[in-house]
Amino acid sequence: MDLSSIESWVFDLDNTLYPPEEKIFDQIDRKMTSFISEHLKIDKNEAFNIQKNYFLEYGTTLAGLMHDRENNVDPDEFLKFVHDIELQSLNSDPELRNTILGLPGTKFIFTNGTTAHAESVLKKLELENIFESIFDIRAANYIPKPNLEAYNLFIKSTNINPHSSIMFEDMGRNLPPAKSLGMTTVLIKRNIPNSRNVLQEKKYANLWSQDVDADYIIDDLVKFLNNR
Ligand SMILES: [Mg+2]
Incomplete structure (x- = not known):
C-alpha cells in the first residue's frame, strides 16, 4: 500500500480509537x-x-x-x-499514541458525538495534543455522518484536501460519502458485543460488518498504520 501522498489523517472516535469491548x-x-x-x-x-x-x-x-x-x-x-457515562474502563494506549504521532501530516477527529465526550475519551487514552481539531456534531449543525453535508462541513472547517486525506471508521456506512469526495477510506472491523441481542434483529445485523467499498478493510489500526 502507498499512503505517501496522505497529508490529513481523519479518525472517527468511538469504537475506532478504542475497541467496542470497552463498553463505552x-x-x-x-x-x-x-x-x-x-x-x-x-x-x-x-x-x-x-x-x-x-x-x-x-x-x-x-x-x-x-x-x-x-x-x-x-x-x-x-x-x-x-454522554454522561463512566470511562474508567479506558486505559492509556501509548502504542497508538506513538503511532499516530509518527504519521506525517495533520490529524483530525470527525465524530457524531460531542467535543466534550471526545476530549474525555482522548484524555483517558492519553491521546491528547495529537489532533489538530475535533469536528463534532455541533460543528456539523447536528447533521451526522453518513449525510454528505456533514463531510462537506468538515472539509470546509478543516480546510483539508480530500484527495490527500484518509478516513478511519468502524461503521461501514460512514465511508462511501468520504470516498465520493475523494478521500481514501479504511474500515476497522470490530466485533460488536451482542449484549442487548440487537444483532438478532436482522435489520441491524449489517450495520457494522456490511461490505462496503472501502479502500482498506483492517482489524488492527496500529498494525495498519505501522505497515503503511
Ligand atoms: Mg464509531
Whole structure:
C-alpha cells in the first residue's frame, strides 16, 4: 500500500480509537434508550425500537429525534444526558499514541458525538495534543455522518484536501460519502458485543460488518498504520 501522498489523517472516535469491548458506546446506547423512554413516556422496548429506527434512517438517533418536531427534543440536553457515562474502563494506549504521532501530516477527529465526550475519551487514552481539531456534531449543525453535508462541513472547517486525506471508521456506512469526495477510506472491523441481542434483529445485523467499498478493510489500526 502507498499512503505517501496522505497529508490529513481523519479518525472517527468511538469504537475506532478504542475497541467496542470497552463498553463505552454501549453505555451511550443505553442512555439514549433511557432518554427516549423518559422524554416520550414510553417503555424501554418501544424506546429502543424508535432509537434504532431513527439511527438507521437519519444517521443518528438524535437526528431522527430532531427531525420529528413533535418530539420537542433539545439536542444539547440529549447530548449532555447520553454522554454522561463512566470511562474508567479506558486505559492509556501509548502504542497508538506513538503511532499516530509518527504519521506525517495533520490529524483530525470527525465524530457524531460531542467535543466534550471526545476530549474525555482522548484524555483517558492519553491521546491528547495529537489532533489538530475535533469536528463534532455541533460543528456539523447536528447533521451526522453518513449525510454528505456533514463531510462537506468538515472539509470546509478543516480546510483539508480530500484527495490527500484518509478516513478511519468502524461503521461501514460512514465511508462511501468520504470516498465520493475523494478521500481514501479504511474500515476497522470490530466485533460488536451482542449484549442487548440487537444483532438478532436482522435489520441491524449489517450495520457494522456490511461490505462496503472501502479502500482498506483492517482489524488492527496500529498494525495498519505501522505497515503503511
Ligand atoms: Mg464509531
